[in-house]
Amino acid sequence: MCTPPHRRDVGAYALGVLGAADAFRFEEHLEACPRCAGGVAELGGVAAALGRYARLTPPGIDPVVRAGPGLVRRATRAVAAGRRRTRRRRLVLVAAAVVLASGALFAVPGAGQGPERWTAVDRISGMTAVVTAGAREWGAEVGLEVSGVPESGVCSLVAVGRGGDEETVATWSSAAPGEAPIRLSGGAALRPGAIDRFEVRTAAGRRLLRLTR
Numbered sequence: 001m002c003t004p005p006h007r008r009d010v011g012a013y014a015l016g017v018l019g020a021a022d023a024f025r026f027e028e029h030l031e032a033c034p035r036c037a038g039g040v041a042e043l044g045g046v047a048a049a050l051g052r053y054a055r056l057t058p059p060g061i062d063p064v065v066r067a068g069p070g071l072v073r074r075a076t077r078a079v080a081a082g083r084r085r086t087r088r089r090r091l092v093l094v095a096a097a098v099v100l101a102s103g104a105l106f107a108v109p110g111a112g113q114g115p116e117r118w119t120a121v122d123r124i125s126g127m128t129a130v131v132t133a134g135a136r137e138w139g140a141e142v143g144l145e146v147s148g149v150p151e152s153g154v155c156s157l158v159a160v161g162r163g164g165d166e167e168t169v170a171t172w173s174s175a176a177p178g179e180a181p182i183r184l185s186g187g188a189a190l191r192p193g194a195i196d197r198f199e200v201r202t203a204a205g206r207r208l209l210r211l212t213r
């Protein structure tokens with residue numbers, strides 16, 4: 001059944017800012033809901049426009065400062081103008097405005113583009129993870145959201161460079177398997193562009209998940 005929370009997730013999903021566990025659940029809903037699938041397709045254009053905007057912003061200029069609030073104001077005005085739009089269409093526009101605002105927060109000052117993203121879903125264990133890496137002068141600032149870790153104990157997130165070099169980005173410990181989503185952040189000396197993939201490993205070094213772009 002399609003509920004208001006589902007329709008709110010449409011915008012976040014289309015722009016790739018929904019957390020791993022939520023995105024996984026939402027994809028299951030999408031398969032059965034033409035209405036939300038249509039919304040995602042419609043917002044694909046917004047995501048592309050945002051990406052173009054980020055690419056066109058000259059290096060050294062933070063796109064948020066220039067355009068974040070303006071974009072939201074314009075989107076809000078468009079909603080107010082209304083022009084015989086259906087209620088559903090307004091909801092989608094509001095979602096787009098909110099997502100444009102939150103998406104803009106992910107922009108990396110000085111990098112001229114947003115963070116890069118790696119994801120993985122293990123259909124057997126149910127484990128999901130999303131990693132974002134934003135360029136910094138010293139390397140990459142890394143955010144991780146992981147759900148459904150199939151065992152307890154210490155795990156680590158490892159960045160693997162294009163040349164095969166490895167760096168541990170973060171470690172954590174779960175008291176029980178399949179706990180609620182874990183969010184943490186860390187850093188790597190590798191620039192995002194130099195990172196090939198991320199891996200979640202057990203303390204013994206066994207790979208639980210391999211995240212790709």
Ligand SMILES: [Zn+2]
Binds near residue numbers: 002033
């Ligand atoms: Zn739906």
